[in-house]
Amino acid sequence: MHGMPTRFMQRLFSGGTLLDDATKLDFTEELELVLLPQAIPSHMQASELLTGARKGSFVEVESLLQQPLNPDIGDRFSRTPLMHASEHGHISILQLLLEAGADKELRDCDGKTGLMIACFRGQAEVARLLLEASADKDSVDNSGSTALFGASSVGHSEVVRLLLGSGADKDVANKTGTTALMRASENGQTEVACLLLKAGVLKDAADRTGATALMRASEGGHLGVTRLLLEAGADKDLADHDGDTPLMRASANNHIEVMHCLLEAGANKDQATSDGTTALMQTSCNGNLEVLRFLLEAAADSNLARNDGQTALILASRRDHFEVLRLLLEAGAGKDLADNIGATAVIHASGRGHIEALRVLLQAAADSNLARNDGKTALMMASRSGAVDVAHLLLKAGSDKDSADTNGITALMWAADHGRVEVLRLLLEAGASKDLADGIGATAMIHASGRGHIEVVRMLLEAAADSSLATNDGRTALMMAPSRHKIEVADLLLEVGDGGSADT
DSSP states (O other): OOOOOOOOGGGEEETTEEOTTTTOOOOTSSSEEOOOOOBBOOHHHHHHHHHHHTTOOHHHHHHHHSSOTTTTOOOTOOHHHHHHHHHTTTTHHHHHHTTTTTTOOOTTTSSSSSHHHHHTTTTTHHHHHHHHTTOOOOOOTTSSSHHHHHHTTTTHHHHHHHHHHHTTTOOOOOTTTTOHHHHHHHHHHHHHHHHHHHTOOOTTTTOTTTTBHHHHHHHHHHHHHHHHHTTTTTTTTOOOOOOOOHHHHHHHHHHHOOOHHHTTTTTOTTTOOOOOOOOOHHHHHHOOOHHHHHHTTTTTOOTTOOOSSSSSHHHHHOOOOOOHHHHHHTTTTTTTTTTTTTHHHHHHHTTTTHHHHHHHHTTTTTTTTTOOTTTTTTHHHHHTTHHHHHHHHHTTOOTTTTTTTTTOBBBHHHHHHTTTHHHHHHHHHHHHHSOOOOOTTHHHHHHHHHHHHHHHHHHHHHOOOTTOOOOOOOOBHHHHHHHTTTHHHHHHHHHTTTTSOOOO
């Protein structure tokens, strides 16, 4: 009978009578073996077969297969009885289905075979039976994942051991380039990672973003897996396509124990991304004091700069992380270092109105009079944005109230031009020169008049600013007002008797 169709398709007759399994045979009888085709199950039969396989109803499944029915009917997700039995670990049902000739390589709508489903569910005995039945151990689903990938991702070490023992390809990557080791590392599956490494898996393989297993473990804070990978010789300083290293990923997610492990293994604490960002800079941006303290104690360089020239101190000042600033300054960070446009931490903090950050910097004796490449100082930036408290703090610290940028524009002019009444009042009270002119000869009065800032013009007039002064091409504040259709400004200037003409 070897090689004959399944027993469910065989019927034995004697003299035209169907013999059942309990019939005792007389060897003098002539027997006739009839092979029946497997019928396509009706809707009800299909439902009963699928339900029976899922619930492990041996008698019901055997009875249905005996009719005989095709065992490969699928549900609305294309899952066959064999897949359901595999998922739920019903060994006896699976044996029936295999005996009935069920196709073990059929796939559901996600492209998963019975073996993949069993491995993902941790059904080791089911996986063993399917492997013994020669199921394809390296088949991939719609995402490109194998049975080993599925088992590794959820930590089914017994299944992983079984698959590796059967010769499953341990380095297959799915469509995103993720391998079984990467997924196990990402999910903190230490035992599985150990099995894979012992089997000789590629420990430094990278996915499509350039991320390795060590990066994933570090990012997830999985100390056990991180230690295991480092002991196996994984490259601790490899960077992904953005330049992020395992240390950067760990620091970005506040995993100090993992960071300690990486640094003990010799990871480069000052390695930078493609834009020059180090772990210390990243932490200064995030404002995590614990991680920052750890990096500084590990002697991370606080004065390195990104490609745009911004240091950790500048980055912290831009985000008003004043506690970060304190730690960086205590560690010796350069308080007056400037970026590529010449802006210092003081200038960045002032321009954004970050009063607490500025206070910390000034207390550390940072220079408030340094200027950007275009000549703009911190006071000018605060005046332009209308940050009164910042301007007050800067003036109190001795900022030069009359310095001018490369266009000759002073803090008072910036305040006047942008209609910053309160800052203007503060500057006038501090004694800022009200009649200085910029490169084209425009005074604060002319700036305010040209913009139609009535309250500013009024305040300057009350401070005895000269409304008769003209630009280099002879235009007074009164001339500027009508030319910009600022009638109210013109009326205000006429009230005080401007000597100029209102003609344009």
